Amino acid sequence: MTDVIDTLVGIAPGSKLDAIRANRSEARKHAQASYTSLFEPRDPAGVTADERHAIAAFVSGLHGEPKTDAFYTAKLPAGLRAAVAAEVAAAKSKGPYGRFPKGPLSAEDAPGPTWKVSDANRKTLGARLPAAFEHTHMLVFHPRDAAAPALQSLLDAGWSTTDIVTVSQLVAFLSYQIRVVSGLSTLASTL
Amino acid sequence: MTEKTLTPSPHTEPVVFTRDMLDWLPWIEPMAEQDMTERHLASLVDASRVKSPYFRLLARDPDVLEARTRTDKDIFYNPEAGLPRAERELAAAATSRLNGCIYCASVHARFAATYSKRVDDVQRLLDEGVGAKLDERWDAIVAASVALTALPITFGPQHIERLRAVGLDDAAIADLIGAASFFNWANRLMLSLGEPATQG
Numbered sequence: 321m322t323d324v325i326d327t328l329v330g331i332a333p334g335s336k337l338d339a340i341r342a343n344r345s346e347a348r349k350h351a352q353a354s355y356t357s358l359f360e361p362r363d364p365a366g367v368t369a370d371e372r373h374a375i376a377a378f379v380s381g382l383h384g385e386p387k388t389d390a391f392y393t394a395k396l397p398a399g400l401r402a403a404v405a406a407e408v409a410a411a412k413s414k415g416p417y418g419r420f421p422k423g424p425l426s427a428e429d430a431p432g433p434t435w436k437v438s439d440a441n442r443k444t445l446g447a448r449l450p451a452a453f454e455h456t457h458m459l460v461f462h463p464r465d466a467a468a469p470a471l472q473s474l475l476d477a478g479w480s481t482t483d484i485v486t487v488s489q490l491v492a493f494l495s496y497q498i499r500v501v502s503g504l505s506t507l508a509s510t511l
Numbered sequence: 512m513t514e515k516t517l518t519p520s521p522h523t524e525p526v527v528f529t530r531d532m533l534d535w536l537p538w539i540e541p542m543a544e545q546d547m548t549e550r551h552l553a554s555l556v557d558a559s560r561v562k563s564p565y566f567r568l569l570a571r572d573p574d575v576l577e578a579r580t581r582t583d584k585d586i587f588y589n590p591e592a593g594l595p596r597a598e599r600e601l602a603a604a605a606t607s608r609l610n611g612c613i614y615c616a617s618v619h620a621r622f623a624a625t626y627s628k629r630v631d632d633v634q635r636l637l638d639e640g641v642g643a644k645l646d647e648r649w650d651a652i653v654a655a656s657v658a659l660t661a662l663p664i665t666f667g668p669q670h671i672e673r674l675r676a677v678g679l680d681d682a683a684i685a686d687l688i689g690a691a692s693f694f695n696w697a698n699r700l701m702l703s704l705g706e707p708a709t710q711g
Contacts, residue, residue: 421613
């Protein structure tokens with residue numbers, strides 16, 4: 321079984337980083353198991369493979385880490401490629417921004433936009449993905465702006481409570497995996 | 512029928528970063544304990560987590576919850592070599608401070624303070640934010656966590672050089688990357704599926 325993080329970072333068996341990762345073998349194994357459970361699930365339940373890959377390509381595009389971006393973009397269904405690329409270009413931002421609860425932390429507020437999918441691509445993305453992409457943008461760039469109405473928007477678009485857990489895990493897991501790939505690639509470049 | 516989000520019962524929202532114990536109230540329905548199968552229960556890893564609405568909510572997708580939890584435990588609890596536990600927790604607290612997760616920051620600031628015994632420095636990170644001056648080693652760890660958390664990611668060889676200069680070896684740097692990256696996972700779940708509440 322190929323380890324996605326090892327593959328993307330280019331960690332060769334017997335290398336220094338291979339030995340370092342081997343000292344955290346449970347984390348290595350279960351980071352990969354997280355990937356498998358999200359992208360090759362035993363039971364996809366309410367979230368289709370195409371939806372999973374579309375959201376993943378959007379997340380990796382927003383992060384702009386070249387290796388993960390190429391990996392997830394390659395898994396996109398052909399019919400969604402142009403739309404996802406256009407939405408990534410339009411949605412890309414800097415983070416993390418957002419507001420804090422009203423009080424002393426308000427001095428640190430960094431308000432920013434709530435992003436919406438373009439009308440042009442709404443149709444291509446279908447009934448449910450536009451709401452998921454809008455939620456994803458918030459999770460990626462301004463997660464502290466999260467509030468219950470954002471989840472209601474997902475429910476209204478046809479995602480169930482269980483689907484929301486899966487989609488949230490998918491975006492959150494990728495936020496981890498992309499940073500590990502970026503960080504370990506940088507470390508590898510100094511060894 | 513379209514499902515509806517939950518309205519948490521009346522509570523006090525924490526408005527500052529704190530080391531106090533907090534509660535967490537979900538915005539969508541966790542599984543009811545009596546509806547959980549063996550698979551759902553096993554995905555909690557620690558049986559006591561069945562009392563936590565957060566883990567009962569995540570148990571709706573048990574395979575990813577179990578993998579998430581086992582990844583988490585090895586990154587933070589594996590005592591073999593690498594970064595001392597206190598500084599893995601510091602990276603988690605700094606990441607949570609920057610992303611704005613008051614709940615996550617409270618848990619990991621408590622751990623960082625307990626394991627390092629540097630209560631005042633940890634509290635300064637919470638009060639002043641990731642720009643707080645702690646000491647050379649902790650500032651390098653916080654700065655690296657910030658660079659990994661920021662988008663675009665700004666973590667580069669200069670961060671690694673700074674970490675080496677304050678005594679981190681390659682295994683410790685890899686641990687730091689794991690801890691800060693993992694909290695970019697955890698913060699997003701905690702922040703977006705419910706809200707913190709003060710206890711009592």
